[in-house]
Amino acid sequence: MRWMNKSSIEQELARTGSLSYVTTGRSMQPFIRSGKDIVHLRAKQSGERFSKYDVILYWRRNAQKYVLHRIVKVLPDSYVLCGDNCLEKEPGITDEQVYGVLTGITRNGKAIRIHSKGYRLIIGFWYAVFAPRVFAMRLRLRLKGIHPNKHSSGGGSL
Numbered sequence: 001m002r003w004m005n006k007s008s009i010e011q012e013l014a015r016t017g018s019l020s021y022v023t024t025g026r027s028m029q030p031f032i033r034s035g036k037d038i039v040h041l042r043a044k045q046s047g048e049r050f051s052k053y054d055v056i057l058y059w060r061r062n063a064q065k066y067v068l069h070r071i072v073k074v075l076p077d078s079y080v081l082c083g084d085n086c087l088e089k090e091p092g093i094t095d096e097q098v099y100g101v102l103t104g105i106t107r108n109g110k111a112i113r114i115h116s117k118g119y120r121l122i123i124g125f126w127y128a129v130f131a132p133r134v135f136a137m138r139l140r141l142r143l144k145g146i147h148p149n150k151h152s153s154g155g156g157s158l
Contacts, residue, residue, distance in 0.1 A: 009057075009066060013043040013100055020106075027083030028055070028068060031123070037107050039068065041100035049095070050079070053123050055102035055114075058093055068102070072127055084126065087134050 012019050020040045023032055032039060032055075041057055050056055052071055058081070060067045072089060073080035079098075082089045105112040113119060126133075141147070 010099060013041070017043045018103075019043075019100065023068060027086050028070075029085040031084050031126075032068070032105060033107070037105050039102055040104040040106070042103050043100050044095075044098050050074070050098070050101060053120065053127070056081070056093075056098050057100040057102075058097045059099065061097070066099070070123070072130075082127075082130075087137055 009019065018041060020038055022035060022038055024034055026034055028034075044056075050071055052074055055068060055070050056079070057066055057068050059065075067083075069081040069083045069086075069090065071079045072082045077094065078091065079093045080089050080091045081093050102114065104114060
């Protein structure tokens with residue numbers, strides 16, 4: 001839903017409490033596929049805090065866009081986020097930047113149970129091997145002559 005601007009998303013979440021759309025960007029692959037999977041979000045509740053491995057919709061101030069990324073660390077006053085296909089973690093995301101949380105994914109017409117133990121186990125493993133995965137990704141990019149920079153996989157934006 002690239003056409004939706006910041007106020008439209010905020011209005012839709014405030015009006016209905018939820019939002020479903022097809023993402024753009026590769027930052028959440030392989031768990032969310034760009035242009036194919038439908039993500040389902042609910043609005044953040046007042047004072048709500050999120051947990052490690054939740055996927056949140058937040059406003060990336062420096063890029064002036066919404067991004068859908070996973071929480072990899074919860075701090076008392078902020079979160080550290082990372083796209084599943086990203087090379088760098090993004091610290092300092094505050095509750096004020098968060099607008100919604102992922103509640104489900106639809107792939108090929110079938111619901112993916114993101115709160116199941118199996119799904120959470122896979123996500124936990126994915127981040128347990130973060131360092132070797134990043135090393136392999138950087139090596140692959142360098143062999144192709146590409147020099148990765150911060151957020152090189154982009155953001156799963158709207």
